[in-house]
Amino acid sequence: xxxxxxxxxxxxxxxxxxxxxxxxxxxxxxxxxxxxxxxxxxxxxxxxxxxxxxxxxxxxxxxxxxxxxxxxxxxxxxxxxxxxxxxxxxxxxxxxxxxxxxxxxxxxxxxxxxxxxxxxxxxxxxxxxxxxxxxxxxxxxxxxxxxxxxxxxxxxxxxxxxxxxxxxxxxxxxxxxxxxxxxxxxxxxxxxxxxxxxxxxxxxxxxxxxxxxxxxxxxxxxxxxxxxxxxxxxxxxxxxxxxxxxxxx
Amino acid sequence: xxxxxxxxxxxxxxxxxxxxxxxxxxxxxxxxxxxxxxxxxxxxxxxxxxxxxxxxxxxxxxxxxxxxxxxxxxxxxxxxxxxxxxxxxxxxxxxxxxxxxxxxxxxxxxxxxxxxxxxxxxxxxxxxxxxxxxxxxxxxxxxxxxxxxxxxxxxxxxxxxxxxxxxxxxxxxxxxxxxxxxxxxxxxxxxxxxxxxxxxxxxxxxxxxxxxxxxxxxxxxxxxxxxxxxxxxxxxxxxxxxxxxxxxxxxxxxxxxxxxxxxxxxxxxxxxxxxxxxxxxxxxxxxxxxxxxxxxxxxxxxxxxxxxxxxxxxxxxxxxxxxxxxxxxxxxxxxxxxxxxxxxxxx
Numbered sequence: 394x395x396x397x398x399x400x401x402x403x404x405x406x407x408x409x410x411x412x413x414x415x416x417x418x419x420x421x422x423x424x425x426x427x428x429x430x431x432x433x434x435x436x437x438x439x440x441x442x443x444x445x446x447x448x449x450x451x452x453x454x455x456x457x458x459x460x461x462x463x464x465x466x467x468x469x470x471x472x473x474x475x476x477x478x479x480x481x482x483x484x485x486x487x488x489x490x491x492x493x494x495x496x497x498x499x500x501x502x503x504x505x506x507x508x509x510x511x512x513x514x515x516x517x518x519x520x521x522x523x524x525x526x527x528x529x530x531x532x533x534x535x536x537x538x539x540x541x542x543x544x545x546x547x548x549x550x551x552x553x554x555x556x557x558x559x560x561x562x563x564x565x566x567x568x569x570x571x572x573x574x575x576x577x578x579x580x581x582x583x584x585x586x587x588x589x590x591x592x593x594x595x596x597x598x599x600x601x602x603x604x605x606x607x608x609x610x611x612x613x614x615x616x617x618x619x620x621x622x623x624x625x626x627x628x629x630x631x632x633x634x635x636x637x638x639x640x641x642x
Numbered sequence: 643x644x645x646x647x648x649x650x651x652x653x654x655x656x657x658x659x660x661x662x663x664x665x666x667x668x669x670x671x672x673x674x675x676x677x678x679x680x681x682x683x684x685x686x687x688x689x690x691x692x693x694x695x696x697x698x699x700x701x702x703x704x705x706x707x708x709x710x711x712x713x714x715x716x717x718x719x720x721x722x723x724x725x726x727x728x729x730x731x732x733x734x735x736x737x738x739x740x741x742x743x744x745x746x747x748x749x750x751x752x753x754x755x756x757x758x759x760x761x762x763x764x765x766x767x768x769x770x771x772x773x774x775x776x777x778x779x780x781x782x783x784x785x786x787x788x789x790x791x792x793x794x795x796x797x798x799x800x801x802x803x804x805x806x807x808x809x810x811x812x813x814x815x816x817x818x819x820x821x822x823x824x825x826x827x828x829x830x831x832x833x834x835x836x837x838x839x840x841x842x843x844x845x846x847x848x849x850x851x852x853x854x855x856x857x858x859x860x861x862x863x864x865x866x867x868x869x870x871x872x873x874x875x876x877x878x879x880x881x882x883x884x885x886x887x888x889x890x891x892x893x894x895x896x897x898x899x900x901x902x903x904x905x906x907x908x909x910x911x912x913x914x915x916x917x918x919x920x921x922x923x924x925x926x927x928x929x930x931x932x933x934x935x936x937x938x939x940x941x942x943x944x945x946x947x948x949x950x951x952x953x954x955x956x957x958x959x960x961x962x963x964x965x966x967x968x969x970x971x972x973x974x975x976x977x978x979x980x981x982x983x984x985x986x987x988x989x
Contacts, residue, residue, distance in 0.1 A: 438878065441881070441882055442881065443878045443881050443882065461884075462881070462884040462885070462886060463884040464884075465884065466882060466883050466884030467884075469882070470882065471878070471879065471882035473876065473878050473879055477874060477875045477876045477879070479874040479875070479929050480924050480928045480929030480930075481871065481874060481928060481929050481930055482649075482652070482928060482930070484645070484649045484652075485871070485928075485930050486875070489868075489871055489872055489875060489879075489883060490883070492868055492871075492872055492883040492884060492885070493883060493884040495868055504646050504649070504650075505646065507646075508644065508645045508646040508649075511645050512645070517645050520645045520648065520649065521648060521649065521652055523928060523929075536879075539875075539879075543883070549882075
C-alpha cells in the first residue's frame with residue numbers, strides 16, 4: 394500500500410505540485426494523465442525520493458524518509474523518461490537493476506534474473522550491444538528491463554511507451570499488466586496516450602496545474618474533464634467493448 | 643548459446659584483455675630494465691638483479707616502479723573523475739587538480755621549510771616527504787571544489803568545465819610564478835621541478851608512500867565500481883538504484899585529488915595519462931567500471947613506463963623528463979577527443 398498525503402513540490406518559486414493526496418493498493422495499476430507541465434513527472438519523482446516533497450509518503454505504513462536508500466531501491470523501481478547514452482552493454486545496463494542486492498559482486502542468480510528479463514522483453518539480439526548504438530525505442534526497452542530486473546514491489550514508469558512503435562507499445566503495456574497481476578506489483582504510469590490508459594487503467598489520476606483534478610476509474614475521462622483539463626472537445630465512444638477517445642479536429 | 647553464456651564469454655574476453663595487458667607490462671618492465679646508457683641483455687639482467695647491481699637497484703628499478711604506480715594512479719583518478727563529473731574530458735591535469743597540487747607543493751617548499759635539497763646521482767630530491775604531499779593535497783582540493791561547485795551550480799557542458807580547469811591552471815601557475823619571484827635560487831630550482839614531471843625523483847620511502855596510497859585508493863574505487871556504473875545511468879536512475887550520487891561524487895573527487903596530489907608531490911605534473919588511459923580501455927572493452935578501473939590502471943602504467951623508457955633512451959645519454967613525452971603524445975589525443983565532440987564519447 395502506497396499512501397500519499399498532501400505532498401507539494403516547488404522548483405524555486407514555481408509550485409509544481411500542490412497538496413496531492415491519494416493511495417494505491419498492491420496489485421493495482423494507476424495512470425497519471427495531464428497536459429504538458431501539469432506535474433506528472435515531478436509527482437512520480439516524489440514517490441521514490443528522487444525529489445523530496447513537503448508532505449508525507451508512506452510505503453506499507455512506513456514513512457518513506459525512514460527507509461534506507463538500498464531498501465527503498467529493493468521496493469520501488471523507476472523507469473525515467475529519457476535513457477542514458479553510455480558505453481555499457483545492454484546486459485551490463487540491465488544488470489544494474491540488481492545493484493540494490495549486490496554485496497561484493499553479482500551472483501549467478503543475478504545473471505539468471507537478467508537473462509530471464511531479457512527473454513521476457515524479447516531483446517536477446519541486443520544483449521551484447523552497447524547502449525550508445527541503440528535506437529530510442531530499443532533503449533526504452535532496456536530501461537524497462539532494468540526496472541523489472543530490480544524485482545520491485547512498486548514500479549514507477551515515466552511515459553514508458555514513448556519512442557515505441559505500436560507493437561512494442563502493446564507488448565510493453567501487456568508486460569506491465571502481467572507483472573501487476575502475477576507478481577502483485579503496483580504500477581504507476583504517466584502517459585500522454587489517453588487511449589492506452591483507457592484500456593489498461595484501473596485507476597486514473599488527472600493532474601491540472603499541479604493539482605489533483607480528478608481521481609477514479611476510467612469514468613473520469615469524459616467530455617467534460619477533457620474540455621477542462623486539456624481544453625479540447627472530444628467524444629468517448631465504446632467500440633467492441635473498448636473505450637476510444639476521439640478528439641474533435 | 644544462451645544470452646548468459648554469451649555474456650560470460652564477453653566477460654572472459656575482458657579478463658583476457660587484462661591478462662594480456664599485465665603480460666605486456668611485465669615485458670615492458672624487463673625491456674626498460676635492460677635499456678639505458680648502460681645496456682644489458684636479458685641474461686645479464688637476472689644476474690645483475692640478484693647481485694644487487696647498483697644501477698638497477700638505485701636508478702632503474704625505483705624509476706620503473708614509480709612510473710608504474712604513478713601512471714596507474716593518474717589513470718584511475720582520471721577514470722573516476724570522468725564518471726563522477728559525467729565528463730569525458732576530465733582528468734587531474736585538464737581540471738587543474740595537478741596544477742593546484744603543484745602550487746601547494748611550492749608553498750610547502752618556500753614557506754614551510756621543505757625546500758632543502760640533496761643530490762642523489764643525477765636527481766635532486768626534496769627533504770621532508772610528508773609536508774609536500776599534505777600541501778599539495780590542500781592545493782589540489784581548491785581546484786577540486788571549484789570544479790565540483792561549478793559542475794553542481796551550473797549545468798555546464800564538458801567543454802565548459804574543462805575551460806574552468808584551464809582557468810584554474812592559469813591561476814595556479816601565476817601563483818607558482820609569484821612564489822618563485824620572491825624565492826631564493828635553491829627554492830626556485832626545486833619549484834621548477836614541478837614544471838617537468840619526472841619519475842626519477844622518488845626515493846624508496848616515497849615509492850612506498852605512492853604504492854600504499856595507490857593501493858588504498860584503488861581498493862576504494864574498485865569497491866565503488868557498481869556505484870560508478872549506476873552514475874553512468876544518470877543521477878535519477880542512480881538514486882532509484884539506492885545510490886547516493888552526491889556522496890559518491892564528493893568522496894570520489896576527494897580521493898582522486900588526494901591520489902593526484904601524492905603523485906604530483908613526488909614526480910611533478912605529468913599530463914594526459916589520466917585523460918587518455920580510460921578512453922583507450924573504453925574503446926576496447928566498453929565503459930563497465932568493474933573493468934575500467936583495473937584496466938585503466940594497467941594502461942596508465944604501460945603508457946607512463948613506455949614514455950619514460952623512450953625519454954630515457956631516445957637521445958641517450960640525455961634524459962628527457964617523462965612529462966614532456968606524455969604531453970607530446972597526449973595533446974593530439976586530447977584534441978582528437980575534443981573534435982569527436984565531448985558528448986559523443988561520454989564516459
